[in-house]
Amino acid sequence: MVKENTKMKDLTEMKETERLTVHRDGEPIYDIVLSENFDALIQEAEALGAAKRRLCIVTDSTVAGLYLEELRERLAPCFAGVISFVFPAGEANKNLDMVKRLYGTLIENRFDRGDLLMALGGGVTGDLCGFAAATYLRGVSFIQVPTTLLSQVDSSIGGKTGVDFDAYKNMVGAFHMPGLVYINTGALRTLPDREFSAGMGEVLKHGLIKDKTYYEWLLEHAPAIRAKEPSILRRMVAESCLIKRAVVEADPMEQGERKLLNFGHTLGHAIEKLKGFELLHGECVALGSLAAMHISALRGYVMPKETERLREALALFGLSPRVSGLAKEDVIRATRNDKKMKSGVIQFILLKETGQAFVDQTVTDEEMAEGLDAVFAQGEMP
Numbered sequence: 001m002v003k004e005n006t007k008m009k010d011l012t013e014m015k016e017t018e019r020l021t022v023h024r025d026g027e028p029i030y031d032i033v034l035s036e037n038f039d040a041l042i043q044e045a046e047a048l049g050a051a052k053r054r055l056c057i058v059t060d061s062t063v064a065g066l067y068l069e070e071l072r073e074r075l076a077p078c079f080a081g082v083i084s085f086v087f088p089a090g091e092a093n094k095n096l097d098m099v100k101r102l103y104g105t106l107i108e109n110r111f112d113r114g115d116l117l118m119a120l121g122g123g124v125t126g127d128l129c130g131f132a133a134a135t136y137l138r139g140v141s142f143i144q145v146p147t148t149l150l151s152q153v154d155s156s157i158g159g160k161t162g163v164d165f166d167a168y169k170n171m172v173g174a175f176h177m178p179g180l181v182y183i184n185t186g187a188l189r190t191l192p193d194r195e196f197s198a199g200m201g202e203v204l205k206h207g208l209i210k211d212k213t214y215y216e217w218l219l220e221h222a223p224a225i226r227a228k229e230p231s232i233l234r235r236m237v238a239e240s241c242l243i244k245r246a247v248v249e250a251d252p253m254e255q256g257e258r259k260l261l262n263f264g265h266t267l268g269h270a271i272e273k274l275k276g277f278e279l280l281h282g283e284c285v286a287l288g289s290l291a292a293m294h295i296s297a298l299r300g301y302v303m304p305k306e307t308e309r310l311r312e313a314l315a316l317f318g319l320s321p322r323v324s325g326l327a328k329e330d331v332i333r334a335t336r337n338d339k340k341m342k343s344g345v346i347q348f349i350l351l352k353e354t355g356q357a358f359v360d361q362t363v364t365d366e367e368m369a370e371g372l373d374a375v376f377a378q379g380e381m382p
Contacts, residue, residue, distance in 0.1 A: 016035065016036070017033060017034070017035045017040045018033070018034045018035075018238065019031050019032070019033050019034075020032040020034075020238075020241055020242065020245055022157070022177075022245055022248065022249060023249050024177075024249065024252055029177055030177055030178055030179055030180055030181065031044075031180055031181070032157060032181040032183065032241055032245065033180065033181070033182050033183065034183045034185065034234060034237065034238055034241070035182075035183070035184055035185070035186075036184065036185055036186040036230060036234065037184055037186050038067075038070065038071065038074060038182075038184055040182075041071070041074065041075070041145070041182050041184075042074055042075065042078055044180055044182060045075060045078045045079070045143075046078055048116070048141075048143075048179055048180065050075070050078040050079045050080075050116075051078065051079070051080065052080060052114070053079060053080060053114055053115050053116050054079060054080050054081040054082070054083070054109075054111060054115040054116070055075060055079045055081070055082045055083070055115070055116045055117075055118055056082075056083050056084065056085055056105065056106060056109070056111060056115070056116070056117050056118070057071060057072065057075075057082065057083070057084040057085070057118045057120050058084075058085045058087075058102065058117055058118065058119055058120065058121075058125060058128070058129040058132070059084065059085075059086055059087075059119075059120040059121045059125055060086065060087055060088065060089035060090075060093075060121050060122075060124065060125055061086055061087070061088050061089045062089040062121075063089075063120055063121040063122070063125070063147055064084070064086045066147075066187075066190055067120060067147065067187070068084060068086070068120065071118075071120060071145075072084065079116075083105070083109055085101075085102050085105045087101070087102075087128070089124075090124070090277075091124055091164065091277045091281075092277065093124070093128075094124045094127055094128050094163050094164050095163050095164055095165070096163055096165070096172065098128060098163070099128060099131060099132050099135075099163060102128070102129075102132045103132065103136060106132075106136055111136070111140070112137065113137050113139075113140055115140060115141075116140070116141050116142060116143060116179070117129050117132065117133045117136075117140060117141070117142040117143070118142065118143045118145055119142060119143070119144050119145060119146075119156075119178075120145045120147065121145075121146070121147055121148070121151070122146065122147060122148035122150065122151045122155075122195075123146075123148065123150055123151045123154075123155035123156075123281065125151075126144055126146060126151050126155050126156050126161075127155065127160075127161055127162050127163065127170070127173075128163055129142060129161075130142060130144070130159070130160075130161030130162075130176055130178070131161040131162055131163055131172070131173055131174060131176075133161070133176055134161050134174040134175075134176030135174065139176065141178075141179045142176075142178055142179065143178055143179055143180045143181075143182065144156040144157075144178045144180070144181040144182070145182050145184070146181070146183060147184070147187040147190075147191070148188075148191055148195055148199060149188055149191060149195070149196050149198075149199025149200065149202075149203070149237075150195075150198060150199035150201075150202050150281065150282050151199075152183045152185070152188075152199075152237050152240075152241075153199065153202055153203055153206070153236075153237055153240035153241060153244065154202040154240070154244060154261075156178070156181050156183070157181055157241060157244045157245060157248060158177075158244060158247075158248035158252070158258075159175045159176055159177035159178065159248070159252070160173065160175060160254075161173050161174055161175070161176050162174070167273055168273070168337055169269055169272065169273060175252070175253060183237060183241070185230070185233050185234050185237050186230070188228060188233055189228055193318065194280065194318070195280065195282075196228070196318075197282070197283075197317050197318035197319050198280035198281065198282030198283050198286075198319070199282050200218075200225070200282065200286075200317040200318075200319065201264070201281075201282035201283060201284075201285040201286035201289070201314075201319060202240075202282055202285060203218065203236065203240050204218060204286070204289065204310075204313060204314075204317070205261075205263050205264055205285060205289055206239075206240045206243045206244070207354075207355065208263060208289065208293070208310075208351065208354060208355065208357070209260045209261070209263045209349070209351070209355070209356075209357035210243050210246075210247070210260070210355060210356075210357070211239075211243060211355050212353075212354045212355030212356075213355075214239055214243070214355075215354060215355060217239075218236070218313075219313055219316065221236075222313075222316040222317060225317070226316075226317065226318070244261070247260065247261055256359075259347055259349065259359050260349055260357045260358070260359070262347070262349050263288075263289060263292060263349040263351075263357050264285045264286065264287075264288035264289030264290075264291075264292055264349070265285060265288055265349075266288065266292075266335050266346060266347075266348055266349070267287070267288040267291045267292070267331060267335065267368065267371065267372065268281075268284035268285045268286075268287055268288025268289070269284065269288070269334075269335075270331045270332070270334035270335045271284045271287055271288065271323055271326065271331055272284040273334055273337075274326055274330055274331060274334055275323070275325070275326070279323070282319075283319060283320065286314050286319045286320075286321075287320075287321070287323055287375045289310065290307065290310055290311060290314065290321055290374050290375055291368070291371035291372050291374050291375055292348070292349060292350060292351070292371060293306060293307050293310050293351060293374070294307045294370070294371045294373065294374035295348075295350060295363065295367050295368070295370065295371040296350045296351040296352075298367065298370055298371075299350070299367075301350060301351055301352050301353065302351055302352075302353055302354060306354055307374060311374070321374075321375060322375055322376075323375050323376065326376070328368075328369045328372045328376060329369075331368075331372060332365050332368050332369060332372075335368070345361045346361070346363060347359055347361060348360050348361070348363040350363070
């Protein structure tokens with residue numbers, strides 16, 4: 001697996017609370033703290049000067065019922081004041097209208113640049129809260145407290161924030177680094193199986209683009225991962241965080257290597273949009289990854305058996321390798337609205353081999369159609 005100069009020298013003997021520091025230009029900018037509960041969050045908040053600051057906890061209607069009161073009670077004694085903003089759960093509410101409502105709450109409560117926001121929830125919450133933090137008063141600090149697998153291993157790390165514009169995913173956004181990422185892997189035990197499986201779409205992606213040994217480890221430990229064994233989950237989340245950290249440190253503003261994290265996203269986002277967001281993001285990334293693997297195999301970069309192996313891997317983690325009700329030409333057309341386009345050219349991510357990805361600007365419509373054969377049947381499934 002990825003070898004990093006961190007305190008996690010032996011992930012099989014992890015401490016109760018582990019810390020990874022994210023750097024930029026060699027300077028530390030924020031920590032990723034991993035634990036199996038929220039106990040250490042108080043200490044982390046105090047280290048951020050909570051006593052002199054107010055906090056707004058931003059969360060959705062689902063997560064609010066699970067963790068909002070617990071965190072409010074824990075954190076209220078630490079901060080000068082704690083309020084909350086709860087919005088209806090779902091991707092459909094990750095938009096500028098909801099950001100406007102959050103702005104209104106902050107203004108009504110006279111939040112200033114010294115105060116903090118906290119994103120408590122999954123990727124939708126983190127994106128929305130982070131974008132509000134990036135733009136309110138030209139930027140205030142925020143904390144990521146991801147509660148889904150996808151957000152713990154991917155979206156909470158790296159400072160990407162944004163909201164959807166009409167049917168265009170993450171079309172409006174900003175880079176805004178959190179002051180802290182606090183990951184409670186114990187929260188994964190309350191995660192519905194479908195959302196856990198969707199998160200595995202991003203986890204598998206990490207192994208596919210950067211670390212073949214990690215990919216093999218995931219397949220070997222599939223039963224324990226599906227059973228949510230605490231020690232295995234912590235090791236998995238930590239390994240994915242190490243990979244994500246290494247990539248964003250090398251390329252914080254997505255000018256080069258960070259684009260590799262978009263493996264599976266070009267076709268995946270198009271499928272996600274055309275299905276009206278009825279499929280979860282990680283489910284669509286998994287489909288897009290399978291299509292990208294197939295294109296890589298057609299070009300002779302990977303063996304054809306790797307496509308079938310990935311198909312089997314998706315099934316191992318409860319992810320469907322097929323999508324129905326779409327036409328290939330519609331999916332390909334939808335890729336033209338992808339925010340990763342550059343000068344009208346798609347920045348497509350392919351694999352030279354399992355564990356080694358690269359950016360390719362020459363993938364044709366015909367190749368994408370052939371890639372979609374891996375997830376479609378005759379262009380469309382009934």
